[in-house]
Amino acid sequence: MDATEQTRRTAHAYGELLDMRDWPAWGALLSDDVVYELPQTRERIRGKQALIQFNVEYPGDWQLTVRRVVADSREAALWVTFDVGDDSHDALVWLELTGDGLISKITDFWPEPYDAPAGREHLTDRS
Amino acid sequence: MDATEQTRRTAHAYGELLDMRDWPAWGALLSDDVVYELPQTRERIRGKQALIQFNVEYPGDWQLTVRRVVADSREAALWVTFDVGDDSHDALVWLELTGDGLISKITDFWPEPYDAPAGREHLTDRS
Numbered sequence: 001m002d003a004t005e006q007t008r009r010t011a012h013a014y015g016e017l018l019d020m021r022d023w024p025a026w027g028a029l030l031s032d033d034v035v036y037e038l039p040q041t042r043e044r045i046r047g048k049q050a051l052i053q054f055n056v057e058y059p060g061d062w063q064l065t066v067r068r069v070v071a072d073s074r075e076a077a078l079w080v081t082f083d084v085g086d087d088s089h090d091a092l093v094w095l096e097l098t099g100d101g102l103i104s105k106i107t108d109f110w111p112e113p114y115d116a117p118a119g120r121e122h123l124t125d126r127s
Numbered sequence: 128m129d130a131t132e133q134t135r136r137t138a139h140a141y142g143e144l145l146d147m148r149d150w151p152a153w154g155a156l157l158s159d160d161v162v163y164e165l166p167q168t169r170e171r172i173r174g175k176q177a178l179i180q181f182n183v184e185y186p187g188d189w190q191l192t193v194r195r196v197v198a199d200s201r202e203a204a205l206w207v208t209f210d211v212g213d214d215s216h217d218a219l220v221w222l223e224l225t226g227d228g229l230i231s232k233i234t235d236f237w238p239e240p241y242d243a244p245a246g247r248e249h250l251t252d253r254s
Contacts, residue, residue: 008199069199075195
């Protein structure tokens with residue numbers, strides 16, 4: 001299996017095993033010194049154990065669905081949907097993997113809805 | 128050149144030619160019926176001419192820098208930085224290409240900073 005295919009499978013498993021809260025299997029995808037960053041809050045979590053704990057403690061009965069994966073050698077981007085009750089959010093996750101195929105860096109973006117700026121209604125419609 | 132390499136070059140050019148405001152060259156990357164979506168505002172723009180016009184009219188002396196590209200067959204994800212004056216924002220752009228290598232669908236996310244939720248300081252540090 002080439003690096004891109006391995007990365008693609010790991011990216012899918014990252015989302016699916018997180019949704020299943022299968023912490024041993026999810027943790028096996030990560031390097032021990034994985035770094036997880038949330039650029040919007042400037043938070044950073046260092047290490048597999050802390051990152052598993054972060055997800056174990058994450059509030060709400062959330063469900064995560066993998067919408068799209070692009071993989072290229074040892075990098076991937078995931079587009080996932082994160083649902084809690086009636087709320088649904090998109091999240092965009094960037095993964096960097098080691099040569100052995102373990103996830104060493106995760107960058108997680110959580111874009112929130114915002115009001116459409118005025119002055120461009122002549123070019124846009126709304127979904 | 129294989130599809131992934133062609134997509135990778137197109138994704139880089141998408142960002143670089145947009146930054147250069149080279150509308151003829153940027154437009155040549157797009158299919159005539161390209162669809163551009165902003166999920167956060169639910170805005171949609173249909174067609175190459177409207178999308179070029181949207182960017183021509185976009186306010187501010189903005190500069191765009193391509194930070195990362197992941198390309199996979201006829202899909203790509205770009206992570207770009209959008210700078211206006213002293214403000215810097217990340218944007219995450221998902222591209223879908225036709226079999227001929229033209230961009231047919233663009234989904235653009237603009238994550239904004241938000242306050243770190245309380246209760247996870249024991250697991251995080253701040254950058």
